Amino acid sequence: MTELDRLLEVAARRDRSADLVWPAAAAAIELLWWYDRGSDARRLAEVTIRDFAACPGDLFVQRVPFDEALVVGSVVDGLDPVGFLAGLLDVIPDDTVLGKHLGWLAENYGRPYDAVGLFGGFEWVYPSKPLKRIPQALSERDLSSLDDAERFRLYSGAHHCRQYPVARRLLDESGEFPTRWAEATWMAGHMVEDGEVELASDLILHVVPDWHPFEVWDVVPTNLVIQPRLRPAVTPEIREAVFRRVDISQIPGVA
Helix, strand or coil, X not given: CCHHHHHHHHHCCCCCCHHHXXXXXXXXXXXXXXXXXXXXXXXXXXXXXXXXXXXXXCHHHCCXXXXXXHHHHHHHCCCCHXXXXXXXXXXXXXXXXXXXXXXXXXXXXXXXXXXXXXXXXXXXXXXXXXXXXXXXXXXXXXXXXXXXXXXXXXXXXXXXCCCXXXXXXXXXXXXXXXXXHHHHHHHHHHHHHCCCHHHHHHHHHHHHHHCCCCCCCCCCCXXXXXXXXXXXXXXXXXXXXXXXXXXXXXXXXXX
């Protein structure tokens, strides 16, 4: 039995409390994206919310990955995300974290962001802004001479201000990839857009060890397979590296 099979088995349980089921559903939703099963991710998110609406435990305190599955998954299924969310919000209290967030998503869909834009796609379309003082000073130096800490500071500063040309020049002149997930995936998105898919793949593979879950049910980075700017760079080697890191042993209701 694969990790996904085990998670789906637990997610289907209705003989236990919500808090011993929805974490497995959340992890399964993330993995379903990696198996190109976005429709199944949406359906699992919807049925979990509807089935436990009366006694949700901490389910409605969550946003991720249910929000992503509901909005992007509805687009995958050819549904209107706004209408779909409106129907689902009937069973989610307005004053909960999930209720407030899904309401916000419904209000802001298409103004100005599409489904993937609402979940990080804006990172590549927001306008750049001037570098802060220290990153600016570093960018004016011989970039090949920067030490690890200085490169880290400049990559971070360039990302924060969306100055991709600065980050790319640092890569070209230093020969050193950024070491953090956020900076690396942002740069990889620009590389894909510029037709440098192989370089983007190398960068992502290099930084996979830096991706860290923020909850016990957070088992894979969904942005790589949901964002159109990143998905072309996802190679079999990247998939293998990501799957090797999947750990479901600490998810409530699974162990």
